[in-house]
Amino acid sequence: MKTKKPEAPQQLDKQVPSPPEKPSENEKPALETTTLWDYPKQSYGKTPKGNNKFQGVTPAFIIWNLVQRYTEPGDLVVDPMSGSGTTVDVCKEEGREVIGYDISPQHPEVIQNDARNIPLPDESVDLVFIDSPYGDNVSYSDHPDCIGRISCEDESFYLELEKVAKEAHRILKPGKVMGWLIGDQWVKKTFTPVGFKLYELLTKYFETVDVICIARRGQSSHTGVWHYRAKKFNFYLRGFKHLFIMRKPALSKSKKTSTKVKWAKYK
Numbered sequence: 531m532k533t534k535k536p537e538a539p540q541q542l543d544k545q546v547p548s549p550p551e552k553p554s555e556n557e558k559p560a561l562e563t564t565t566l567w568d569y570p571k572q573s574y575g576k577t578p579k580g581n582n583k584f585q586g587v588t589p590a591f592i593i594w595n596l597v598q599r600y601t602e603p604g605d606l607v608v609d610p611m612s613g614s615g616t617t618v619d620v621c622k623e624e625g626r627e628v629i630g631y632d633i634s635p636q637h638p639e640v641i642q643n644d645a646r647n648i649p650l651p652d653e654s655v656d657l658v659f660i661d662s663p664y665g666d667n668v669s670y671s672d673h674p675d676c677i678g679r680i681s682c683e684d685e686s687f688y689l690e691l692e693k694v695a696k697e698a699h700r701i702l703k704p705g706k707v708m709g710w711l712i713g714d715q716w717v718k719k720t721f722t723p724v725g726f727k728l729y730e731l732l733t734k735y736f737e738t739v740d741v742i743c744i745a746r747r748g749q750s751s752h753t754g755v756w757h758y759r760a761k762k763f764n765f766y767l768r769g770f771k772h773l774f775i776m777r778k779p780a781l782s783k784s785k786k787t788s789t790k791v792k793w794a795k796y797k
């Protein structure tokens with residue numbers, strides 16, 4: 531009689547991504563057509579975009595897609611929280627003008643500046659991209675003005691993000707777009723809907739173009755031990771981030787022409 535083979539140990543780390551493929555020289559991302567964007571790696575093409583060793587680096591594909599959809603060559607793109615400069619690298623390759631700021635720059639072309647006070651004139655920018663801090667477990671720098679030092683469980687975090695949103699709104703030309711990437715938090719048995727809270731405040735200033743779900747891959751929690759803990763202690767690992775695509779209204783509400791039917795016309 532055949533003896534039964536012992537069962538294979540439970541596969542816990544199914545979601546760990548395979549090692550990035552070697553990028554081909556002319557590789558360009560695909561233009562997204564749905565609201566679910568899922569990237570197996572951080573960057574594309576021959577040259578790096580940002581620094582994929584920087585904690586919190588943005589997938590370059592996201593910025594590429596926003597740049598293709600909402601700007602023309604020569605337009606000005608601003609990233610007030612540029613970190614390792616992914617936006618700068620993507621925009622330069624795509625022939626866009628770009629200014630990257632950060633409180634603690636990690637890229638030679640990123641300028642040191644606080645996102646709550648952007649040194650640009652009103653209505654001078656064609657696209658703003660922001661990938662802001664949100665999680666209490668990430669330390670971007672020791673700079674005292676880093677907004678990431680404030681807990682997203684604390685209301686003051688949203689007051690500071692609102693200052694950034696107001697600046698983004700001020701510098702954008704009317705009718706132009708801002709993309710803001712952010713995740714939610716679950717720590718110590720507490721869920722914080724950071725995305726919904728930010729979205730609510732953005733709608734005070736912007737119209738919604740769309741909301742995109744960005745699949746999260748490759749982060750440190752996608753390991754066997756974390757999947758094991760998620761099952762054992764009955765919680766979920768974060769599987770996605772929100773990308774809010776918001777438009778500065780073309781005309782301020784007070785200046786908007788009335789859409790009411792002029793009944794006099796039908797007399």
Ligand SMILES: C[S@@+](CC[C@H](N)C(=O)[O-])C[C@H]1O[C@@H](n2cnc3c(N)ncnc32)[C@H](O)[C@@H]1O
Pocket residue numbers: 580581584585586587588589610611612613614615616617631632633634643644645646661662663670671675676677678
């Ligand atoms: C998620 S990271 C941005 C990643 C970046 N897009 C990249 O690809 O490298 C968030 C950034 O916000 C910056 N930051 C935090 N507070 C800031 C502030 N008050 N003004 C400007 N930047 C700030 C941090 O230093 C950090 O680099």
